[in-house]
Each structure stands twice: as C-alpha cells, then as structure tokens.
Amino acid sequence: MQPFSYEKVTNEHEAIERARLGNATFVAGGTTLVDLMKLNVEVPAALVDINALPLNQIEDQSDGSIRIGALVRNGDLAQDSRIQSRYRVLSQAILAGASAQLRNMATTGGNLMQRTRCYYFRDPVYPCNKRQPGAGCAAMDGYNRIHAVLGVSDKCIATHPSDMAVALVALDASVHIRGANGERAVPITEFHLLPGDTPHRETVVRPGELITYVTLPSGPFGAHSAYVKLRDRASYEFALASAAVALQVEGTTVRSARVALGGVATKPWRALQAEQVLTGSTANTAAFRNAADAALTGAVSRRYNAYKIELAKRAIVRALTDALMD
C-alpha cells in the first residue's frame, strides 16, 4: 500500500470541490477500494471520506418512484420492506452477494463503482489494459474461466462483478450524478461503459463528480421478479452467471419483460433481444428457452469460459420460471 492523505467532508459541495483538485478518490464503505489499495492496484494520493454526507435515506417520491441515497448500505437496502415488496429482485440480488459483514459496509454508490474481479487486473504483476492503458491483457490467453462472453473487446474481457447493478438494470433504475455544474440523471444501462478500446473508462462518472442517488420508477413488475445467481460455492463468491428478470403477465401471456445478466458481460447487461422474444409470448419453458438463446446471441467465448454461454441460458430459464411462480 502506498502512503495517502485522508480527509472527511460533510456536504456535497465540499466533496465535489475537494475532488476537483485531482488524484483524490471518494471512499464510502471501502469494501473494494481498500482491498485494491492493499494490492497496489488503486494508488490514490488522497482519500475523501464521504460517509458523513446526508445520503443515507430511502425515500418514497410523489410520482410513486423510490429514491435511494448513494450511502445507503447494501444490507439496509436489501432489508427495506418497500424494496422487499415492490422490488424483490433487487433485494434478492444484494443478498446473493458478498457476506453479511461486507453488505453492512458496502454502499449503493460504491457498489455501482466496484471494479472487476479479473485476477489479472487485481495483480500488478500481469499486464492489464484496464489498469494501465496499452499494457496488454493477460486474461485473453490466460485462465479466463470467470471472464465475459458478452460486450467484450480485444482489449478487455473482464466482467462487471455486481449483483445489485444487474437487478437495477432489470428495474430501469436511474443514477443521479452531481458535479460542479449541477446534477444529471443517467439511465443505469448507460451508466457503465463497454470496454472497447478504453477499458480503463468504466462509467460515465467524471473526475470531481459524485453519485448522489439511485431512483427506481414505479413499474409493473412488482408481482413477478427473480434473481438467480450461479457461482462456484454457496457464499462469498462472485457470479459465474446471473439473471435478474421481471415479468408483467396477463393470464398466460407475457405483456412485458426485463432480462438482465451478470457475471457474463463486461457491464451489467440488459438482454433486449430476450425481452423482445418474451413480449407477447405464452409464458412457458419453450418461450423462456427461446428468450435465453436470444440473450446469448453474439456471445464470444475464449479457451476456458465457453461453458458460461449455456450456464447463462440456464440461469435465465430458471429465473423466469422462478419469477412466474411467485
């Protein structure tokens, strides 16, 4: 770990002003950042502690949406009765991640900003385009069993590790970002960037900007949603493939659907083709399998991760089946 300065800020303005000075990193729960600092992957000169900011509430809005402060802890969000009843898939996704202790520290904003678990990214011995642009990618021909099959580029195949963000994609969430010039709202599907030629750029958040809230619209998906996460062991493990789905069903017909994938893509992945296949179809296993096939169209595997394509399809089918049975 390299030496760094530490300071605490108490309001958003102060936080943004401090961050604009450069080479400063916000720290909230610290559950990813501190690990990466110990590994010398993140080497900020200054840590700006934002835990004192008043962004830790979950609030109902007049239009029926719900607003989640960026500092709401993952554990609190998952256990909130409104989230559990109206956005069940979000609660399920959060509880499928990490451990109770980590969820009690990790925040909503921090979860969106968490970085990949690619082993080559996390070990500075190996070249990594994400860590050091232009250095090359050790995962391409390395042990890439956990790596992405969707949204990949020839520069990076690292997966986005979040469970929470996958559920947010299925729920049409928006991320509110505040900078010196005011606040903007970004749809969650546009918040994370594809690696392309610039895998070091992971989100639309610019230096000096702060995530303030995540909002969830009131949607038609309260009754039928589910998160299925497949991983190498029952706890303390990231997804090999996960699916967050939400269905609006009338009789046996799917009126509308949301399908999002985790563990298989370079960003929290919305499977629009799968949603199109489902919309208007009869809700049954055949339709679910067709949707799953559509979701993985265009998947690109490497030496060790071809199994993920079938695994992700099975996760989708199981999640849709679970959602329907609720």
Next chain:
Amino acid sequence: MEAPQIGRSVHRKEGRAKVTGQALYVDDVAPAGLLHGVTVRSPTARGIIKGIHFHPTVDWDEFTIVTAADIPGVNRVKLILDDQPYLASDVVNHPEEPVLLIAHRDRARAEDARRRVTIDIEPLPAVFTIDDALARREIIWGEDNTFKRYRVNKGDVDAALAAAEIVVEGEYETGAQEQLYIEPNGMLAIADRAHGVTVWGSMQCPYYIHTALAALFGIPAQRIRVVQMETGGGFGGKEEYPSIIAGHTALLAWKSGRPVKMIYGRVEDMASTTKRHPSRTRHRTAVDRDGRLRAMDIDFIIDGGAYCTLSPVVLSRGTIHAAGPYSCPNVRVTGRAVATSAPPHGAFRGFGAPQSIFALERHMDRVAAAAGLSPEEFRRRNFISSGETLAVGQTIREPVNMPALLDRALALSHYREKRERFARENARGGKSRKGIGLASFMHGAGFTGSGEVHLRSLITVEVSREGAVRVLAASTEIGQGTNTIFSQIAADALGIDCDDIEVARPDTLDVPNSGPTVASRTCMVVGKLVETAARGIRHTLVDSGYLSVLYDREHFRAACERYVDAFGALRATSQYQPPSGVTWDDEQYVGDAYGTYAWAVYVAEVTVDLTTWETRVDDFVAVQEVGKVINPTLATGQIEGGVAQGIGWALYEDVVWREGRMANAQMTNYIMPTSMDLPSIRVYFEEVPYPNGPAGAKGIGELPMDGAAPAIFNAVADATGAHPTHLPLTPERLMSAMETIGA
C-alpha cells in the same frame, strides 16, 4: 490423584493465547536491523540459465543478493535423494524454481526489486502430464522419468484374472490440491560464522530443517538452532518445503550479517510450494458369482513434479492402501512416481492414500454392480477380518470389525431407506436428483514400514523441584492439538492435572528429536513415548519412597522437592521401540506396513442440480474406529476438518495447470468450500483400545481425508447414473460425464 484427563475435552492448551492475540507468529516478530527477503523465480518450466540481468534503474548496492555461488555448503535440500537445489544455477526444472534471493530493509523496495531482475533462459522441452512422462519423449529426470517403483504381489493375479467369471476395469484420476493453511509460510533467520545459524518460523518438522541447514552451510549440527513459532496450520504443506525457505532466509542473513525475514504472500505460497500429488489409477478386478473378490490388479501412478523430494514415501503409502480393507487372495499393485516439469508435489494429509483409496472405493461400487450386489453387501462379503492377510503380507492381529462399522454407518445415515426413496423420487423427474453413497477404508498410523525404527524418536519429560512438569519433544502444535493431548497423556501417567503440565516450544536447543509431525504419528507414536517417560517419573518417585501409591497434587509436589534435593534433576527419556512381532522387509517390500490401522465407513448424501450440474453434500456420516479417543472435541474437529478438506478436494478445489504453472494461484479463483457449502458432518467413534498407543489411542489426523471423496462420487453415481471418475467433480466435469451416458 486427579480424575483421568484422557477422554475429556479439556481446553486447548494454547487456545487462550491464540484468541487473545498473544500467540506470536513469525511475522509478528521484527528484530532491530531486520531485512526483508524475496525470491526471484524461474519464469520457465525447463531450460538453461543464460544470464541474469539487473535493471539499471535500481541501486543494487542497497540490496543483499544471494545466488547459488554464495552457498557455503551443499546446494541440495537434504531429504531422500537430495536432488533439489536451494537455488538453481545452470538449469531450471520447473516454473517458480528459486534462482536468486534479494533482501532490503524496506519490504516494498525488495518486492519492487524482485520485478527488476530478468532471468534469461534458453528453453528446453518440458513434460507436463503423467502420460508424457511415461512415454519418455523427453527425459527430464534420471534414466526414465521415474523417481520410484513399488510392486506388491500376493498370489497369482494373472491366473485368477484369466479364470475369472467377471472382470471389471476402470481408470480414475485425481487432481492436485493446495493445503491452504491460514498462515502462509514464513521464516526469520540470524546467521553468521561466529554464532552459526538460528531460524524461527512456521513449520511442522524442526529437525528436518535442522538437518537440512547443517548440510547447506557445511557446519556442525550443534551450530544450527531451529525454533518453531506459533504455526497457523500445516496439512503437510509445512513438512518439507520450510527447509527451503529456512535455507533461503539463512543464506541472506549469513551474507548480510543482519536478521532477515521471508514471508510468502498467498499467491507465491500457492504457486511455488508443494501440493497433493495428482494421480492416475487403473483397476482390473476379478470377482466370482458370489461377489467374492478373486483378483485385484492395480496400477497406481503419481505425478511427483520436477524433483524427487518425498514422492517415494508418498507413493509407498498410496501403494499399500491401494487394495483397501478387503481380503483378496490375489493382489498386484504396481506403484510409480514420475517426474513432470511442475513444482515438486509433496506432503498433504493422507500422503498418497486418499488418491489410491478414491480410485478403489469408486471402483468397488462398479464391481458390486457387475456382481449384482448392492455396494454395502458387496463390501460386507469382502471385508478383511482379524487373522487375514493384506496384500503386503501383513496379518491383521488387532480386533477389526468392519461389518459393525458398516452397520452403524448405514443405520445412522438411514442409508437403505434413503437409497430406496431417492430412487423412487428421482424416477418422477424434476430439477434435481438425490443420491447416497459410501466408502469403507483404513489408514495406517505412523511411518510406513521400518520408518519408525529408523527414526528412533526420542522425548524427555522433566520435573522441577516445585513439581512443574515439562514435556520436551520436537512434535509441533499446528492447530491439531499436540500440546493438549500431550498434556492429557502426561497428566494421566503422573496422576496430576493437565494444567500442571507444560509442553515446551519446539526448539532444537532444548528438545530431543521426536521425529516429524506427520503421518498421524504424533498421538500414537510420540504420545506413547510421553506416556512411557511420564510413567517412568512416577515410578521413580514411588520407588524412591517419596511418593505413596495414592497421592494428591501437594504430595506430588512435596515428593518432587524431596527427590530433587536428594538426587538432583528429575528427568526421564523415552525412545521408540517397535512393538514386539512387528517386522518389515524394505528390500522385499513385505511385512507389517504399519503398527496398526484406523478403520472407517463414511456415508455421503448429495443433491445434484440438473440445471447447473452443481453437487451439494446434504448430509455426512463418519464412523471410525481410532482406538481410545484422547480428547473428543479435538478428535471430532480433526474428522470434521478432514471431511471438509475431502469435500473441497472432491467437488471444488481445481488446480489449473498451464505449462507446469498453477494458473489459479489466488483464493479468488482456487475455490475452497465455505461453511455454507458444507453439510453437518456427523462424527462417531468406536473405541477399541490399541495396546501400543497411549491409553489405547491410534492415529487420527489423515484418516478423514480418505473417505469423503469416494463416498461423494458414489452418491453422485447413485443420483445420476453417471460414472464420474475424475476428481474434482466440478459442474463442467459432471456435465461431460452425463453427456457420455446420454443424459
């Protein structure tokens, strides 16, 4: 007289110091002037070292640098064949082989400098699989890539196979496994010509290091001192490799004249140090229409990696256990340890036996099916009993009752009822299948063959004038309970309380060589010596007239005071003597392979998810006969831990190799099970006292590693109808096993 301490779960002797953070591990110690050492390793599997380049941006004068040329004595790790160098000089034979050592007072600078050394290597062809080693396309070791061969022969296997009504063949493979002790390896050394060499560190076998350092430095053994620090787990992983780290650390200290510490990070520890030997076993088994074994032809091969190290003795244990607890008139076991261009594989709980037992017990289910019998009935008809003879010619003299262990395990697991019910429920379809399977096995305690005779283990018990008792032995506490059981054994032998016994820290300056802490020998072999020496003290006190036959703590203290005042120091030493009638012929490889065996039947219940091919162990019953149980909590912990490690080996822990290098040397990608993945492990003991163990105890540490994997595989076969043969059974492997049966 105190109430007996043996058989009670007295508290772990060093438990309070561990949970309060007072226990000192090697990385807790930092003497003034300390340097931090790092190792520069081979990037290549095999090749000729052409040169070493030091990056010009580093001021190398600030660093202590050690190469093979700096070694004062012999550049070979003293073990069996002494073929492994401490530092490669001309050639490298495996990835991560140490080539150069660097030390600096700033740990980060040392770490950074390591990356600024380039080793130029002209590659040579390498060998990465057992098949390639056997094919000898490239000879990488000796004349034929073979470290060791054994051949066990009983009866006439060929004739029996030729005459057999039913012959069943099978091939089984097991992968490497990382020990994953919580505390990575580490050593601290102070060394110079004037004072000799002292090392402190994490280890299982202080005298292995002691012997190794004397040869490395070419100085008399009495100028070497080895001290064990608190050690956070070993599982065999700290049996032989710490000799290398101790040597490296001491070489840096010797050259720099400063204390030097080397602490391995997790990645370095996983990538560079030893793992369980991968194996391949082929079985050809003849059985008659009554389900009686007629012949077993077993070909057992282990992958030893690039140097011989402990492979011959790992192979020996695996070979002897390969035919299991069965009576068969004709048995042939061919054992071979071959060389590949990987870091040497080494000691790991079970030491070859889990590999050969996995193959055997999976195969026995298939033989049972071919004979038209259930797995349990087939085994019952073939279990060995007292008076019968194992393949190596050892006649079982102790009482052994495998059918009783089997009955108890079947009853506790509701095996028959579940097997029927699962078959019914599986036939109805659904998203998952359930199954139940068993394994029956034995595990020899102590060194194989004449090993204990050669070791001639020694321990001392000494008593102060105040009546304080100290047990002096080189046997290490590595979390398994040595301190506690030695206290219990000595306490009962002396008729006093455990709290009045101190077990000395293993320090070669103080403690005699009681042998290595390996091979399930610490309780049974060394514990027996503790019992004998402590009894000797008691007899001395009684014979001297200072102690009556019945006494309490105060009488004991008074007697010690009077004895010491009259005669001086009160000490007793005990040395290993083989039990009468136990013989072994090293040349012919026949005789009493072990003084005794522990016996067991394990039952696993699993659910296989047909969507994801995940296997979950739902219930586990472990029934074993291990002689007298000294400390029920510690013994149960040993079994639970061994079963958990066996579940990891069976289902989760997959070492991925790329040209001899472990590709997943991180805890994020080498998957070990968490408590969430483990079932309740239900542990039951049958206690049949063994006359040559302390209070009747046998060895216990390795036994539970043997039974989990085959029981689980047999349960998966029961659930799915597949015939999985390759361990670990990851979802990918089960999927392909299912595809081969067209499911």
